[in-house]
Amino acid sequence: MKKTQPRFWWVIDSIILVLLTVIFGVWFFKAHAYGAWGDDSPGYIYTAGQVQNGEALVVQDNLVQAALAWFGDEHFARFVAPAHHEIISPSGWTASRYPIGLSVLMALANKLTGQDTAMYAIVPLAAVGVVLLTYLLAVLWLPTNPPLKRVGAMVAALSVGLSDVFANYAVAQPMREIPALLFWLAALLLLTFINRVQLMRWKIILAICAGLLFGYSINIRETSAVLLVPVLVWLWPVGRVWWKSRVERSAFIKIVLAGCAGLLIALSLSIWNSAAITAHKEKFREKDISSIAITSNFDHIQSLSPSNLFNNQGKFKPGVGGVVQYWEVMSQFSTFAPFLFFALIGLFLTWWQQRRLAYVLASWIAVVFILFAMWINPYARYILPLLPAVAILSAYGMVGIIEYVGKKLQLSRFVSIGLSLLLMAAFFISLQPAIAARNEHIRLGDSVYKAITAEDLSTLKTVSDQLLVKASPEKPALLMMFGSWRAGLPETIMTHSDLRVIRFPGRPNEQPDLTALAGFMAELQKTYTVYVWYDATLGTGEQRLFQQLSLSEPILTTQLSFQADIVIYALTAND
Template sequence: PIGLSVLMAGAVKATGNALALYLVVPLTAVAVVIATYLGAVWLLPASAPWKRVLGIGAACIVLGSTLFFTYSVAQPMREIPALLFFLVAAFLVIKTKQWYWLALAGVLFGYSVAIRETNFILIIPLVLYGLRGKWLAFSVGALIMYSPFLWQAAQITQHKEVFREKDITTIAITSNIDHIQSFSVSNLWNNQGKFKPGVGGLNQYWSVAKQFSVWPLFLLSIVVGLIYLWKHQRPLFYLFSSWIAVVVVLFAAWINPYPRYILPILPVLAWLSVFGAMTLWQWLSSQLKLKRWTSLSLAGLLALSFIASYQPVFASRQEYLATGTPQDRELTKTDLTTIQSAIATVQADSVTTGQPPLLLMLGETKGGLAETIMTHTTIQTIRFPNKDKEQPPLDQLLAYLDHLDETYTLYLWYDPSVTADEQRFYNQSILTPITTLATSFKPEISILRYATPTTD
């Protein structure tokens, strides 16, 4: 799906600045925090003053989540923009009855799916809550929005490009629909993918959910909130519980249960937690027959425990924003300028060979950085296989590079973090140093021209 790419391209077009694309995910993350506050105000069954307090608490839980922060700033991914569009669509479905607002909800839901196609599963909680009587306008809006993206996906599927025989793989482009083959009930308890094999999706996501918040009462309050809604607000219980269940079960059944996949449930858990804490306070005050000031003191203790839990988190965030120290393979603007300068040197060298350059990336920085280089320069990149089971025999790899050498001048991106297989390949290669660079994430990076070994 290209929904996020369209947003990024739109940001660049609107501002005339290529770096504007990096603002899209952080800004949508800010909007998700605001939407979490509004969701508490609009959905939770509490008096008006308490709704605002609960909204602030829920927003703090989302903002204070390390996972949410990581995929908002350090490693921006499409889950958060997709979540924003779904949240707004859900609010419109829940709060309105006019056909034009429902059509807009469908448009927003369709775009959410266009960003992350698995968000389609979130139609289930909307249907359970009340979409059944509003489906026509919603469906029309969703189809109008999603049809162009569906057409684009069909075009890609119809134009698969098969590599030539000398290449290592067979298919250049595969449809996301092929991922369905990776889903299995057995993955719930014993997944066998490349990410945490054998842990099981349910066990993995239980661990992730426990880390969503540093507040000790987070999980207990969620349970209390669900119990209250089951007894007194059954439609809201169905909405929240199905929202959580469909996301967790879907991705727990996939072969690779990455933590970011369940980010769509974070606002729901935040709402349930703050509401459950309020319910727990009210229940204790009633059962213990506490006087007004004693009851308010208990509420104050709950609030203080919440603030004390998050104080180190937000202090760390403040320090991070103040110092600008990169984390989790982040790039600084200086890093980007340094990389662009190094690539310009490579491209100038390739002019002397009469062939376009192709950069083969080695080392742990190749993940994600290859795409960044292609975004901000005109050079093409490929990555050395990372996993042991993906390693081709050396003679097959050399044959592949020989084939590429007929069309391109090959260059190696090398840093000391290379794997044993990468180092072995590096040691056996004929290389000419072209340039070196130092970045905030790797102080020693070399780019070298590769020459195909000659045979007698």
């Protein structure tokens, strides 16, 4: 019986994992994003296109050089550079603001499938992976009987997958939080197995792989480096025990060195990118703190401040404070009312039963919460990395209460099972609004968080192809975008076509004199066939510039799921 029982539960785990894959695969892969019209995502999309095409990631841009020469100010030249790219030198070099880990994965998806839209499956796929890894970690960490252990693991996995903020970002524009979380959880899973295998060879292999996975999480999101704290917390008790024996001390050092080797191998991608940026970066702007770069906008670290904990002064919810904002986000992680209460119970029980695990989970939550609460803009997605930890603690608390009540009241097995089923039923009933929201999203196919649909992407490709054909070979096509969608559509278009796109400057401090801007566009006509995008969302400044331009009759008209009556004009020579 003892030999067959583990195999039986392996079969049960396999069935549950398949069910979770199918359920969340349908929810996350139906009606997911195929690009974005704003936010950070265009930066990842555009860089993915560069990687896929084998282009340099640090580029001396002719348009940026022309804008710098014309306006004489880096602020006024930004509108010709791709979104979320920094001008890193006065000679026109540009580089992405972000680590390139996610973009490399997106490009790899396209390469492997031969489809230029496969990149948009990376985030939904990562989201499914996060749900599965949450289940596996909960199975390994919950110290209860096998049936209740699986129930608790299901609670943790469903809590993560059906959390509103997680599910929305799983289907929204490609963002880095969920993929980075996937690699972190995978690294944590391997760290857990290191304690469970006996052969030193396997411990070394697992340590190397864990280091590789953790390093790649940092390649995707550099702030994942703070999760080194729970890793050290995990290692400290083991090291302290093993250090007492010369043989075990040697084994511990080998495991740590193997993990560090894997970490450095993975981080070589970011080191290579940072070296490329540093080779061309100059300290020429007021905000620049160094010519040495980790990413092109490493100077953004200056926005990290303890004062933001209770009174942030960024563009997102200014004055609210990161602590208040993120507590509200955590309180809405689950539609199950006692979710956080059970998490607190779980933290107490882990401290009582598995103190090392309690320290790991507590430090995991603390470093993520504190770091991003000190950030100037406390966006909800920033604390997604702590969601699995809270969900596992909540599941721990739930099964712990079930066991405690059963033992304390000396309930019969039948009554204990009945109470457990009632609590599980309450949990699943509480999830109905979240389940309904997922099904409604699939039914309507709505875009979430500035995402665009597959049909929108197809329309943009068609527009690009038509403009490229209309332009003369001597003067390649250049599209100037106006309106609300200019913040991200240019990068999506450039990733999927050869059309170069620039935008009307969005921020007041980046808008040059309109007459000078009109003159620059006229100057561009000497080199390019310049087209102009017009829709009903133009602001006052855009309308004023538009009136100064000499335009042809409409070249073409089109519409997107979020914008009707889009008109493309050609810029003509002034009489």
